[in-house]
Amino acid sequence: MLKINDLHASIDGKKILNGINLEVKAGEVHAIMGPNGSGKSTLASVLAGREDYEVTNGEVVFEGEELLELAPEERAAKGIFLAFQYPVEIPGVTTINFLKTAVNEIRKYNGEAPLDAAQFLKMVREKAKLVKMNDSLLKRALNEGFSGGEKKRNEIFQMAVLEPKLSILDETDSGLDIDALRIVAEGVNTLRSPDKSTIVVTHYQRLLDYIVPDYVHVLYKGRIVKSGTKELALELEEKGYDWIKAEVEAAHA
Amino acid sequence: MSTETIDLKSKLIADFRSQEKAVNGEAQSPFYQTRRQALARFEDLGFPTPKNEEWKYSNVRNLVGRDYNFSAPHTLTQEDLNRIAIPNVSGNILCFVNGKYEASLSTIVSPADRITILPMRQALEEKPDEVNAWFGKMADSQQEAFTALNTAFAGDGLYIHVPAGKTVEQPVMLYFITDTRTEDVASQPRNLFVVEERAEVKITESFLTLGEQHSLTNIVSEIHVGKEAHVEYYKVQNEGGTASHIGTTQVVMEDRSHFYSATVSLNGAFIRNNLNIALDGEYCETFMYGLYFPDGKQHIDNHTIADHRKPNSQSNELYKGVLRGKSTGVFNGKIFVRQDAQKTNAFQSCKNVVLSPEATMNTKPQLEIFADDVKCSHGTTTGQLDKEALFYLRSRGISKPEALSLLMFAFCEDVISQIRIEPIREYLEGIITQKLA
Ligand SMILES: Nc1ncnc2c1ncn2[C@@H]1O[C@H](COP(=O)(O)OP(=O)(O)O)[C@@H](O)[C@H]1O
Numbered sequence: 001m002l003k004i005n006d007l008h009a010s011i012d013g014k015k016i017l018n019g020i021n022l023e024v025k026a027g028e029v030h031a032i033m034g035p036n037g038s039g040k041s042t043l044a045s046v047l048a049g050r051e052d053y054e055v056t057n058g059e060v061v062f063e064g065e066e067l068l069e070l071a072p073e074e075r076a077a078k079g080i081f082l083a084f085q086y087p088v089e090i091p092g093v094t095t096i097n098f099l100k101t102a103v104n105e106i107r108k109y110n111g112e113a114p115l116d117a118a119q120f121l122k123m124v125r126e127k128a129k130l131v132k133m134n135d136s137l138l139k140r141a142l143n144e145g146f147s148g149g150e151k152k153r154n155e156i157f158q159m160a161v162l163e164p165k166l167s168i169l170d171e172t173d174s175g176l177d178i179d180a181l182r183i184v185a186e187g188v189n190t191l192r193s194p195d196k197s198t199i200v201v202t203h204y205q206r207l208l209d210y211i212v213p214d215y216v217h218v219l220y221k222g223r224i225v226k227s228g229t230k231e232l233a234l235e236l237e238e239k240g241y242d243w244i245k246a247e248v249e250a251a252h253a
Numbered sequence: 254m255s256t257e258t259i260d261l262k263s264k265l266i267a268d269f270r271s272q273e274k275a276v277n278g279e280a281q282s283p284f285y286q287t288r289r290q291a292l293a294r295f296e297d298l299g300f301p302t303p304k305n306e307e308w309k310y311s312n313v314r315n316l317v318g319r320d321y322n323f324s325a326p327h328t329l330t331q332e333d334l335n336r337i338a339i340p341n342v343s344g345n346i347l348c349f350v351n352g353k354y355e356a357s358l359s360t361i362v363s364p365a366d367r368i369t370i371l372p373m374r375q376a377l378e379e380k381p382d383e384v385n386a387w388f389g390k391m392a393d394s395q396q397e398a399f400t401a402l403n404t405a406f407a408g409d410g411l412y413i414h415v416p417a418g419k420t421v422e423q424p425v426m427l428y429f430i431t432d433t434r435t436e437d438v439a440s441q442p443r444n445l446f447v448v449e450e451r452a453e454v455k456i457t458e459s460f461l462t463l464g465e466q467h468s469l470t471n472i473v474s475e476i477h478v479g480k481e482a483h484v485e486y487y488k489v490q491n492e493g494g495t496a497s498h499i500g501t502t503q504v505v506m507e508d509r510s511h512f513y514s515a516t517v518s519l520n521g522a523f524i525r526n527n528l529n530i531a532l533d534g535e536y537c538e539t540f541m542y543g544l545y546f547p548d549g550k551q552h553i554d555n556h557t558i559a560d561h562r563k564p565n566s567q568s569n570e571l572y573k574g575v576l577r578g579k580s581t582g583v584f585n586g587k588i589f590v591r592q593d594a595q596k597t598n599a600f601q602s603c604k605n606v607v608l609s610p611e612a613t614m615n616t617k618p619q620l621e622i623f624a625d626d627v628k629c630s631h632g633t634t635t636g637q638l639d640k641e642a643l644f645y646l647r648s649r650g651i652s653k654p655e656a657l658s659l660l661m662f663a664f665c666e667d668v669i670s671q672i673r674i675e676p677i678r679e680y681l682e683g684i685i686t687q688k689l690a
């Protein structure tokens with residue numbers, strides 16, 4: 001589904017990603033872990049198409065197509081979804097209106113007729129139930145004045161509505177209490193299917209108790225320095241990142 | 254096109270003198286005295302130049318260098334009016350074309366015991382004492398050249414009187430239409446709205462143009478808001494690309510009165526709005542909303558004053574602007590808190606989004622506070638579009654133009670939603686949607 005080859009990216013001339021290689025097949029869940037500042041959000045943003053980053057080398061192929069050529073909205077229409085680490089507050093645009101526009105823009109892109117108001121509302125109600133999203137939040141301005149947990153839940157709700165092929169969850173677990181975490185994880189798990197893939201960015205093992213990954217990768221200084229299965233996450237939980245940092249430094253010495 | 258410029262000041266002064274010969278007994282009337290004094294002031298002041306601090310960013314040289322017809326005939330029909338008017342507005346419709354009242358295009362529906370609506374000339378004949386009690390007493394012809402000029406030529410415009418305790422349910426809609434289909438046109442409407450104690454009224458001034466020739470409107474409205482009176486006042490500007498507008502609205506509020514206003518400037522070549530509110534009573538409350546949306550080479554300048562003269566009053570101001578093309582915007586918001594005006598609350602905010610690198614916004618909040626126990630805040634922001642927000646929307650599949658229009662519409666809606674007359678709100682939303690498409 002997704003193949004990243006030797007991806008280098010920088011911002012304001014500062015190199016942040018230094019040769020990422022990663023393959024995600026349909027149905028797989030990959031966890032990306034790593035210390036703060038190692039480039040996890042940068043990778044997620046580059047995949048979603050944030051224009052601030054300059055890709056200096058490498059390629060990303062999504063469903064057989066060169067992804068980096070596409071505008072963010074085209075990537076979304078083709079099935080990429082990023083749950084933001086810091087969802088943006090947008091005053092004056094209600095969540096429901098925003099989602100209706102998004103759903104219908106994607107349908108238009110894919111040559112489908114727009115949903116009418118009734119069809120849309122019915123679908124949205126079902127999805128809201130799935131992530132236990134309060135109806136009243138839907139009528140409020142997008143993320144404005146939402147609590148941290150509400151914002152994260154809203155991200156998963158949007159994911160449920162848009163039904164992407166590849167979801168990238170950027171620290172969706174941070175700032176969530178255990179109940180909220182469970183709801184978010186349940187939402188993700190319900191949406192899991194053999195033709196859908198997920199990349200879970202986190203630096204805690206906690207979320208991975210609920211969303212069990214097929215693979216775990218450690219990102220450090222803009223590179224994937226270690227890959228393994230879910231046991232790697234447990235090991236990181238126990239020992240921290242220092243031993244990995246030491247391994248990387250030793251290899252460079 | 255003629256590039257020849259004329260000396261409009263001399264021409265107007267000469268016009269006044271020659272008209273004066275025809276004035277007989279009227280010459281001694283207070284109204285005429287006020288006009289004559291104003292002309293003398295205008296003669297001294299002349300048109301402002303950018304050296305005048307209040308006109309620093311708004312250069313009127315080009316617009317006062319044209320030979321306009323100040324009493325241009327027109328061919329505007331009811332069909333023309335229907336085509337350009339704000340749809341579905343019911344109530345009292347008062348139509349002025351090229352500055353002159355058009356009875357045949359106007360309708361008054363509110364009962365006469367609740368409101369008097371008269372063209373200014375007729376009001377001067379029928380109720381000279383009422384008019385003279387207020388005319389020229391509020392607006393400043395001493396320092397403001399355009400106001401002085403307007404006062405000097407006063408005579409066209411509307412007189413509205415709402416007696417004490419009366420509520421006017423039906424809105425009052427004034428259309429000022431400039432028909433420039435055959436020549437360059439200028440007009441100087443002068444309005445006087447007197448709203449007595451405990452009375453309530455909603456007044457809208459709407460400015461539209463037909464035709465491609467140049468026009469200049471120099472309008473002054475004086476509004477007296479009596480004790481405990483409630484006035485809603487909207488100004489809607491959707492003129493053509495060759496229309497210039499200089500407008501002053503001078504409001505004086507008495508104790509416990511409310512003045513609620515919104516000024517929306519969507520189109521016009523050159524716009525200067527002065528909204529001056531004197532809170533001349535205790536426990537007054539005023540709201541000033543504004544939205545401007547210049548594009549191309551348009552220039553929109555809003556100058557506002559909240560002059561707190563007595564204790565315990567509140568002013569709230571929110572102006573927003575979206576600038577595109579090579580347009581320029583100006584916001585100058587003055588808050589005066591006089592020594593007497595303890596316990597004043599005054600809030601001012603001006604937010605701008607500059608969508609094009611060639612557009613410029615100049616903002617200047619100006620607070621002069623002479624009382625010590627007051628709450629005042631002000632803030633202006635001028636920035637580009639929120640890139641984070643744009644990316645967020647695009648990452649959900651919303652195309653860039655659609656995302657831009659969602660964000661900008663929301664930005665404008667903050668002000669538009671404050672307009673309490675639904676057809677006007679819908680009209681403005683429609684135009685904004687079109688502009689964003
Ligand atoms: N907009 C930016 N401008 C400059 N540096 C940035 C920007 N965004 C991220 N960085 C830097 O890039 C590095 C990686 O950041 P990020 O991808 O957010 O890491 P992570 O998500 O792993 O914590 C950090 O050193 C961060 O300071």
Ligand SMILES: [Mg+2]
Pocket residue numbers: 040041042085170171
């Ligand atoms: Mg991050």
